[in-house]
Amino acid sequence: MNIRLVHIKVRDLFNGYKDNGDNGVVAYGGKLDVRPAYQREFVYKPEQQQAVINTLSKGYPLNVMYWADHGNGHYELIDGQQRTLSICTFLNGDFSCAGLFGIKQPQAFHTLPEDLRVQLLDYELTVYICDGTESEKLEWFKTINIAGEELTDQELRNAVYTGPWVSDAKRYFSKTGCAAYGLGSKYLKGTANRQDYLETVIYWYGDRENPQTEHRGMHDEAPAGSECPRPLGLFSTCHRMGRGALPHLSQGDEGASLGDLLQ
Incomplete structure (x- = not known):
């Protein structure tokens, strides 16, 4: 380096x-x-x-x-x-x-x-x-990243694995009032602009032990100009299934379980 x-x-x-x-x-x-x-x-x-x-x-x-x-x-x-x-x-x-x-x-x-x-x-x-x-x-x-306003792990990964996929994914999962917020903010922990939603859906989609590996893979495989329907589709499906299948969970707890439905 x-x-x-x-x-x-x-x-x-x-x-x-x-x-x-x-x-x-x-x-x-x-x-x-x-x-x-x-x-x-x-x-x-x-x-x-x-x-x-x-x-x-x-x-x-x-x-x-x-x-x-x-x-x-x-x-x-x-x-x-x-x-x-x-x-x-x-x-x-x-x-x-x-x-x-x-x-x-x-x-x-x-x-x-x-x-x-x-x-x-x-x-x-x-x-x-x-x-x-x-x-x-x-x-x-x-x-x-040890002092002041520290970046989250996902913010650090976003800084490293740049490209069209990351930029497009942030529109769905990181923007204030984004699609993910509208669908499931009441069921998820964290906030969109701290990249918590994006980290969650990558965790659902890919390697749970090494989320940076899946993040890198999505970045590498996405062609220029491509959008990110796969994680958004997974998020939407988990949300629909979770609303009916997990009514007993408290708000905030569902975020840890919705992704399990499709694993």
Whole structure:
């Protein structure tokens, strides 16, 4: 596995920044997935956002960030989402910050003198970019996923096994108000945007001891542009059967048993 250290200016990170809501957040010329589509949204408290910007204004080191290299110049942010969003939303004019450069009054980015704006834009971020096999990247992501807002196992797998199948599956199982939520939210534990529903249906469909194996297999076998009717069909069938066959189960407990009906 190749892990390389790069330094990226804030101006380059902010270039192409766009918040598309449920469809994700991109930056770095549209080449960096800051928050993938249908993933839960972490929100820093205002004082945490301001602390990030104050760190930049003083030239202090900001904690390193980790990106995954998906090839073709495309990256996904693995660690550092909130620092990145704090920077981009401040530059975008979404909030003000007090105490910047010794200025007591809260300042938005556009109200700062030009020389101070340039100073912020020229700040260099420290980023480690990982490029390797899927198993190597998954192991590395698990290693660095030890603090802050930790990713779930399924979120980590989604970051490694990318492709049309995963993107399409997330429409059905990860989006707020998705098809799986409408069918069976009252019978399942967890939440859609933490990838709990997607993990459950992959568990039903494939290898229960090694769900990452089935996740990888679906990704590898799916042709470009294909959709994911198999897991959605299984989910729908289990839901229909479960409603009649498992009426005695409590809400939340059914999620562990519905998949057994077709095994």
